[in-house]
Amino acid sequence: MTTATATTPAPRVLLVGATSRTGLFAVPHLLKKGWHIIASVRSEARAAEVKKLAEATAAGTLETYVLDLTSLKTPADARAVLDATKPTYVVWPAGANEDADAETIHAIDFVAAQAFMRATVADTNVTKYMHLSYLQNRRRHAPWWNAEDGKISDYFNTEVIGIFHKARVVSDGLFAALVAQRRKTDPAFQGILFRPSVLVDTEPTGKFRIVRAAATGSVTRADTADVLVRLLARDDVHGYVDLENGEAGADEEIQKAVAEGFDAIEGEFDSTEALLAEYGLN
Ligand SMILES: NC(=O)c1ccc[n+]([C@@H]2O[C@H](COP(=O)([O-])OP(=O)(O)OC[C@H]3O[C@@H](n4cnc5c(N)ncnc54)[C@H](OP(=O)(O)O)[C@@H]3O)[C@@H](O)[C@H]2O)c1
Incomplete structure (x- = not known):
């Protein structure tokens, strides 16, 4: 008698x-894991570029899905995308383009991002959700920053990318709140x-550097994509993960963060209960 083994x-x-x-750098790394990638792209024209990357990589499989993010206005809109694509992991390296006007930034980084967060965190088939933001996007200076870190971060958030910051700081808080709420009943x-x-x-x-990173550094997109996939492949990473180019190897620095239980959310909110209350999730 043969016994069927479940794969x-x-x-x-x-x-x-x-x-x-960053996403284009990440695609080959994701495929090398042997995963199935559903690459959401704004138009068919851009889909060809992504498909070419898959042709050059022997492992994994890829399909494309055309989605204009400005069409995501409610969690139900986002739910329809999840129903059509059935993901187990979701990664969002999207964002309004650097030359976008205020209305478009609001439509993508506030309305669409939050609709997507609400639908994705509520989807019990999704076990991992990684959303990209930026290290300086804080309501309060990180406790480990020095005066220069605080000064540069304030400068970015007011003088350089003020409209992005206003949208993203609210969206990031919602992400933290939704995840905290889900982890109450689903700690994995x-x-x-x-x-x-x-x-x-x-x-x-x-x-x-991931642990207590400064606000004055930078990181290459190629390096960011590499770390993105290493983080996603692990079962023990969650919370706010900051990243800058530094001195340690990727796995060494990720392991250090995990071993210390370091979460860059530290110092951002008074308490989890206050965070949940702010978003009406308690
Ligand atoms: N720039 C920085 O220094 C910095 C620092 C830290 C974090 N981040 C964040 O890290 C992530 C990756 O950054 P990046 O520089 O690699 O991103 P990017 O090249 O600016 O790409 C933005 C992506 O969003 C898509 N997008 C914009 N509007 C869209 C719409 N209406 N419908 C569908 N797709 C739309 C773009 O599609 P198209 O290709 O079709 O335009 C593109 O794929 C982003 O979330 C970014 O905000 C950026």
Whole structure:
């Protein structure tokens, strides 16, 4: 008699904003894991670019899904995307483009992002959700920052990307609140707010700081994509993960953060209960 052995299906990874510069670096790493990638792209024209990356990678499988993020106005709109794509992992490296006007930034980084967060965290088929934000996006200076870190972060958030900051600081808080609420009954759920510092396109260094990162650094998009996939592949990472290029290898620095139980959310909110109350989730 032969006994059938159940094989675990490969994770289905919905990559929202697959044509982001970071997303394009991430696609080959995601495929190399042998995962199935659903690459959400704004148009068919951009889909070809992503499909080419899959042709060059032997492992994994990829499909594309056309989605204009400005069409996501409610959690029900986002729910329809999840119903159509059936992901187990979701990664959001999307965001309004750097030259977007205030209305578009609000539509994507506030309305669509929050609709998507609400639908995704409520989806019990999704076991990991990684949303990208940026390291300096805080309501309060991190307790480990020095005066220069505080000054540069205030400057970014008011003088350089003020409209993004206003949208994202509310969205990031909602993400933290929704994840905290879900983890009350599902502690294995991984909600990761991945927060690279200023993104640059120089050569990757393969060296990082995650634990108590400064606000004055930067990190390459290629390095960010590499760390993104390493984080996603682990079962023990959740919370706010800051990233800048530094001195340690990726796995060494991730392991250090896990071993210390370090979460860059530290110092951001008075308490989890206060956070939940702010978003009406308690
Ligand atoms: N810039 C920084 O220094 C920095 C620092 C830390 C974190 N971040 C965040 O990290 C993430 C990755 O950054 P990045 O620089 O790699 O991103 P990016 O190249 O600016 O890509 C943004 C993505 O969002 C998509 N998008 C914009 N509007 C859309 C719409 N209406 N419908 C569908 N898709 C739309 C773009 O699609 P198209 O390709 O079709 O335009 C693109 O795929 C973003 O969330 C970013 O905000 C940025």
